[in-house]
Amino acid sequence: MEYKVKGITFTMDELSSIPLMDIKTQTVSRSHLFHFLPGNKSAVMLLRAGDYVEPDFIAKYLDRGLESVYQLPIVSEDDLLVYRSFWERLRNCRTQQEQFKTRDEVIKRIALDFFQNREKCFLSFVISCFDEFHIYQSLVMDKFQRSSLVLYSRALLTSSISVVASLCSGYADYKFIKDFYNTCFIMDYGLVEYQNYNFTIGMACESERKDPGTGLSLLERMKRSKGEIQTFLQHPNMSYEYAITQSENFHHPEILEMIKMHHEKTDGLGFPNGYSYSAMSDSETLLTFCDYMVPFEEHEFVVGDGFKILFDGFGDLKRLTNKNRLPILKVIKSWDEIMKWAIESARKVDKEVLGEAS
Ligand SMILES: [Fe+2]
Numbered sequence: 001m002e003y004k005v006k007g008i009t010f011t012m013d014e015l016s017s018i019p020l021m022d023i024k025t026q027t028v029s030r031s032h033l034f035h036f037l038p039g040n041k042s043a044v045m046l047l048r049a050g051d052y053v054e055p056d057f058i059a060k061y062l063d064r065g066l067e068s069v070y071q072l073p074i075v076s077e078d079d080l081l082v083y084r085s086f087w088e089r090l091r092n093c094r095t096q097q098e099q100f101k102t103r104d105e106v107i108k109r110i111a112l113d114f115f116q117n118r119e120k121c122f123l124s125f126v127i128s129c130f131d132e133f134h135i136y137q138s139l140v141m142d143k144f145q146r147s148s149l150v151l152y153s154r155a156l157l158t159s160s161i162s163v164v165a166s167l168c169s170g171y172a173d174y175k176f177i178k179d180f181y182n183t184c185f186i187m188d189y190g191l192v193e194y195q196n197y198n199f200t201i202g203m204a205c206e207s208e209r210k211d212p213g214t215g216l217s218l219l220e221r222m223k224r225s226k227g228e229i230q231t232f233l234q235h236p237n238m239s240y241e242y243a244i245t246q247s248e249n250f251h252h253p254e255i256l257e258m259i260k261m262h263h264e265k266t267d268g269l270g271f272p273n274g275y276s277y278s279a280m281s282d283s284e285t286l287l288t289f290c291d292y293m294v295p296f297e298e299h300e301f302v303v304g305d306g307f308k309i310l311f312d313g314f315g316d317l318k319r320l321t322n323k324n325r326l327p328i329l330k331v332i333k334s335w336d337e338i339m340k341w342a343i344e345s346a347r348k349v350d351k352e353v354l355g356e357a358s
Contacts, residue, residue, distance in 0.1 A: 005045045007300070008032060008072070012040075015070040020061055023069075025053045026138055028130050028156065030075035030123065035066060049074045050123055050153065050301040052141040074303060075124045082109065083128035090174045091132075099172035107167055111342035114310035122306040126160045133163070133181040135249040140189065147192035150202055153299035157309060159185035162290045164310070168338045169286055169331060175251035180283070182250065183243070184290050187259045190238025196231045200224055204232050206296035212325045213269060233271045236260045258284045262291050265325045285327040292326060293317055314339075 002011055015034065023033075033047040046061065046069060047053065061069070086106045093099045113120045144152040162184035166177045191197045191205075200222060208215030219229050231238075240259040247253035261275065261284045268276035293313045299305070317323070318332060 001040075003043050005034065005043050006048075008045075010072050015072055017068050018071050019068045020058050020066060023053060023058060025055050025057055026141075027053055028123075028127050029053050030080075030127055031071035031073040034070045034072065035061075036070065043070070048300065050126070050156070050299070052138075052145050052152070054142060054145075055138055074121050074301060075127060076121065079113070079120065079124035080128055083125055084132070087128060087132040087174075090172070090177070093172075093174065096172070099174075103167050103172040107164075107338060108342045108346050110164055110167075110310075111339050112346050114306040115339050116343060116346075118307045119304050120306040121301060121303045122157075122160070122309050123301040125306065126156050126301075129160045129163050129181060130156070133159075133178045134185065135178075135182050135246065136185065140186070143192055144189070147195060148197050148202070149298045150296055151188055151192055151197065154188065154294050154296065155185050157294045157299060158187070158290045161293050161310070161313075162287070165286050165290050165331065165335075168335050169282070170334075171283075176255075179250050179252050179255045180286075182246075183255050183258055184287060186243045186246075187239050187262050187287065187291065188235060189242050190235035190240075191231065193238060193242055194231075196227065198228070201228055201232055202296050208263070209292055209296060211321045212265060212292075213322065216271070236262055237272055255283070258287045262287050264288075264327070266327050267325055269325075280327050282330070286331055288326060289317075289328040289331040292320070292328065 002009060018033075029047050029049055029051050032045060032049050034043040035046055036043050047057070049072075083106075086102065086109070089102045090099065090106075093102060110125075113125070114122070141152075144155055159181050162180050163177055166172075166180050171177060171180070188205075191201065200219070204215040204218045207218045215232060216229070219232060236259055240256060243256045243259055244253070247256065250256065258281075260273070261280055264270035264273065264275045264280060266276060268274050294309075299309075314332075314335060317328075320326075323329070323332075
């Protein structure tokens with residue numbers, strides 16, 4: 001019998017039972033979780049793959065009399081292991097030479113997985129990054145997830161992309177990558193911190209992303225309140241104010257200053273301060289790049305979404321209207337070059353292996 005729940009189709013054979021007590025909390029779920037109603041005629045989804053497993057998840061369903069649930073994994077355990085071992089290697093590098101060697105190997109793997117292969121699920125990469133780098137408490141995850149699934153999934157995606165972007169732009173230091181991941185994760189937290197995010201602000205954010213400089217005019221055209229306009233314009237500062245309360249968890253807390261710059265433009269017409277390109281450092285433009293790579297829409301993790309997120313996302317960014325107003329042309333150029341290099345290098349290795357085999 002085939003089941004269809006919230007757009008996900010599966011059979012009983014694809015599921016396995018897992019005791020509730022064995023589910024890891026305070027992490028991102030690698031499986032969809034279901035419960036079957038008596039008679040097994042219909043299934044109820046308890047959690048989607050990619051959702052944050054809140055600390056009280058287990059207690060909530062134990063209280064309702066459940067002892068186990070059914071899981072449908074979408075993450076590749078092999079891919080998860082590969083990326084986990086890369087991060088471990090990077091963490092233990094003793095010289096810059098070791099860092100660059102590891103960086104090259106990671107980039108080649110990312111290029112093959114998400115610029116060539118169309119079958120990989122990005123969630124494996126997202127979870128490897130989250131488990132390795134993430135520092136925030138459940139409060140932050142809960143607030144993101146409960147306030148907006150759009151902003152929750154964007155935080156997961158942009159922060160994971162920040163790891164790729166760091167490596168592609170020549171940053172191979174573990175501490176920098178970890179700090180940058182957490183800076184990227186929190187850059188839009190100001191939109192949800194005071195429960196002030198709504199659908200229209202989301203529209204303004206997406207308008208701003210697709211056509212830099214149009215977010216504010218959309219809100220004004222729609223005659224939105226001063227409060228909403230302030231939330232939109234001031235969210236980089238509001239995110240920063242929260243982020244600095246976490247500064248003891250950063251190796252280089254000064255990196256958090258970048259958050260205030262992620263909506264500034266080359267021509268000085270960005271917000272909140274109207275700084276121009278000359279005021280921005282390379283790493284600040286890297287944060288803007290990560291932000292503009294991901295649309296303001298809820299992302300559902302599926303097999304094959306890795307190609308859509310990285311390859312298609314990067315292609316869309318290159319075709320963006322008014323992209324010259326964003327200080328990201330240098331980052332785009334370095335991604336282009338390094339991904340071409342990584343794919344060529346990987347092909348060369350393939351040819352050598354085939355040559356040896358024949
Ligand atoms: Fe933002």
